[in-house]
Amino acid sequence: MIMEEMLRAAAEKSSELYVNHFEHTYDHENQHEFSPQFEKKTQKLKQKAKHPFFNHAWTRAVAAVLCVCVVSFALCMSIEPIRAELVKIFLVYHGKYVDVVCQSEEEPPTSIEEYREPMLQLAGTEREVKSGQWWYAVKYTRDDMIEMIYRQHTMTTSVMLNNEDCVITDVEINGNVGKFFEYEDEPESMLLAWHDNEYSYIITVYSSDIDKELILSIAESVR
């Protein structure tokens, strides 16, 4: 493993070399004459900067309107028929995402009545737990880096998952159908979504040290 002191020294040196490379060919005396559009935008910015109160008031007004919109949206989403209708709309307008809606053979709980977690956990990681009425989440970190996030949802919760640049395959978790996402370029390398007729679950993996077999084992250990 490369020591931090070595990294710092090399970072400083390489950054200096890189900038010097461009400075060798940079003529301070004949600088680029920026376009009128660039200068105009900059002038406008500097003029606006002379009136910070007005600009801050405008920013605060916009922020207040956004807060009202978010709160109104959250209230609407708490009403089942509206939430269902809006979710249908999301399916239409967000083609990048796939809405994983789990169909249960029984009537599932409409709130999290029992917290469930993988019995098989990543060694050496710190757990951070958060929960809400319809969800329960555990974040596993090591040295401040997120390794994995486990989530439990009610089956009526709509969960939008990134569908871009990934291969989705079917898997089976304890006799139930699941979907396994393998991403090419996203920060999350793999994601597993499944249900057990009571709740739906998602495991999102960020560490390249965790492979598919381990994720499936972790999922199968959820109790």
Add this chain to the structure above:
Amino acid sequence: MITYLQMIETDEERSKFEQIYKEYKGLMYHVAYERLHNEQDAEDAVQHAFVKIAENIDRIEPAGPKTKQLVVTIVDNRVTDIFRVRGRHPTVEYDELANVLVEQDGTEDLLTSCMLKLPDIQRHVIWLKYYHGYTLREIAKLLGLSLSNAQKIDQRAKKKLSELYEAAGGSL
């Protein structure tokens, strides 16, 4: 259009920003143009970089050698984004550049050479973290990334650096 001076709260910060703007806009344009070879694109890259500088002005030092390297990193990163979005490849071959730069300097610092061979985004994150001392959260904000993406890039960069270093004969 985001008005970057609007984000600056105090007279001191406004003054710092204007100083950086005046001191480095020419160099930043030069860096962007050398890679993009297009005036409009280069100006866009510089403008975007100054938006980021203004958003993070409270965490940036006044004009000086280290700040110069920071602003070059920010505009360089924007250029990389432009390449990525447009599906273009940079015109500089970084293996070659890395060798040239190290030879010009006259040193044989293997790790420095390997660092220059990292992909742009990985190199930028390493510079910002280990030279400029920013946290990954701050780096994410500076480069317009999510925190988890910045973490991932940092992990990959160190792994890649180790591989390059070992392949070049370095011992870990």
